[in-house]
Amino acid sequence: MAQLSPLGLGHGPFADLHEGAAQIAIPDMMSGLGATLDQTLWVVSGYALTLSALIITASRLGDLHGPRTLFAAGLTVFTLAGIGWRWIFLVNVPIGIAALALTFLVVPDIRTSRAHRFxxxxxxxxxxxLFCLAFGLQEGQNHHWGAGIWVLLAAGATLAAGFLFHQSRRQDREPLIPFALFRDRNFTAMTALVGLISVAMLGLVLPFNLYLQSVLGLSAIKAGLVLAPSSLVSMTVGPFAGRLADRIGGKYVLLAGVACYGAGIVAIAPMSTEAMRHVPPHLAGAASGVNNTVRQIGSVVGAAAVGALLQGRLAAELATGKTYAVAFTATLHTTAILPIAVLIAGAAVCLMLRDRVTAPAAPAAEAAPVGGARTGQPAALSR
Incomplete structure (x- = not known):
């Protein structure tokens, strides 16, 4: 399963960088295009929604054509797209070229001889x-939560139930979501946590970014520099946090990071490590797809929820006669409740994790297979 690490390292920073660039540009897009907040939020939601709909599909295509081949193809398209778009995405190009080179140098080309179904x-x-639920949540405030919005949300819930029923009928025919994955308590807990963290990140970063630019008058570049350290620190120390989770158990590292979110952004890095720790190799592709899909769904839900909350509270505050700066500051205090509540739920999820179990050493008589280990070495290590 170690071969999945370079893929995760390539996807995570790239996705965060791209999504972060779009969020930083939201105030400029609103003023330049004359768009409302809910219209501009579709830049974030549309990206996350498309990604969440395709990740599980891509994981299955990776099983068919090889994960390295599919990852390299996607990375190439993503890098080329950075050349032909606004300058805020130009940073994708050098990172994409470096990641593509490392993909062929580091990631093994693993394929199975077994045929796969799509x-x-x-x-x-x-x-x-996903589209019905995201559209209903994000456009609810704009349409005054009318009957059409509730019909759309109900349709989304019905389609989601239909999807789960369809998956239950395909468990013996390569489903998109193998339900066997959720027998592992750590995978279930970490999949829930990664979604909650995505909601919390949007709930914190998006309003704060708007505050920096709309109220304090910072430029997009200065606002980006204010928000950059948390992402840079997380990307830099993520591998070390993963090793720490291996040594002392991810339960305690994650619990500390979620409880001290503001000061401990570093400590939530080993989520993928804990999620994938006990997943069987033949389910690794599907497990990675499910985990990353939930992460993007969290971004969609977070953007929709914070957008609805932000617009509703800001309109109410402005209606009292307050200036925009005062009204937005009061709104910021209210919207902070969302990430705080979500992080409390995330801390509770961390408590569900199993403690790390160390395999007991085998007796000396059983620890020396033919041509193998030194006397007294655990059999598990000698293989």
């Missing part, structure tokens, strides 16, 4: 469900 019905059901 679940097109599952892809369509999940994509439609």
């Amino acid at each position: 679940d097109l019905t599952g892809v369509l059901l999940s994509g439609a469900a």
Whole structure:
């Protein structure tokens, strides 16, 4: 399963960088395009929604054509897209070229001889469900939470239920989501946590970014520099946090990081490590797809929820006669409740993790297979 680490390292920073660049540009897009906040938020939601609908599909295509081949193809398209778009995405190009070179140098080309099936019905059901739910949540305030919005949300919930039912009927035919994954308590807990963290990140960063530019008058570059340290620190120390989780158990590292989110952004890095720790190799592709999909769903839900909360509270504050700066500051205090509540739930999820179990050493008589280990070495280490 170690071969998945370079793929995760390539996807995580790239996705965070791209999404972060779009968030920083939101105030400029609003003024330049004359768009409202809920319209501009579709830049973030549309990206996360498309990604969440395709990640599980891509994981299955990776099983079919090889994860390295698929990852390199996606990385190439992503890098080329940075050349033909606004300058805020130009940073994708040098990082993409470096990541592409490392992909062929470091990532092994692993393929299975077994034929794989592609679940097109599952892809369509999940994509439609996500779109209906995201559109309903994000556009609810703009449409005054009318009957049409509630019909759309109900349709999304129905489609999601239909997707799960469809998956239950395909468990013996390569489903998009193998339910066997959720028998592992750590995987279930970490998949829930990664979604909650994504909601909290949007709930914290998006309003704060708008405050920096709309109220304090900082430029997009200065606001980006204010927000950059947390991402840079997380990317830099992530591998070390993963090793620390290996040594003392991810439960305690993650609990500390979630409880001290502001000062401890570093400590939530080993989520993927803990999620994948006990996953069987033959389910690794699906497990990675599910985990990353939930992460993007969290971004979609976070953008929709914070957008609705921000617009509703700001309108209420402005209606009292307050200036924009005073009204937005009061709104910022209210929207902070969302990430705080989500992080409390995340801390509770961390308590579900199993403590790290160290395999007991085998007796000396059993520890020396033919041509193998020194006397007294655990059999598990001698293989």
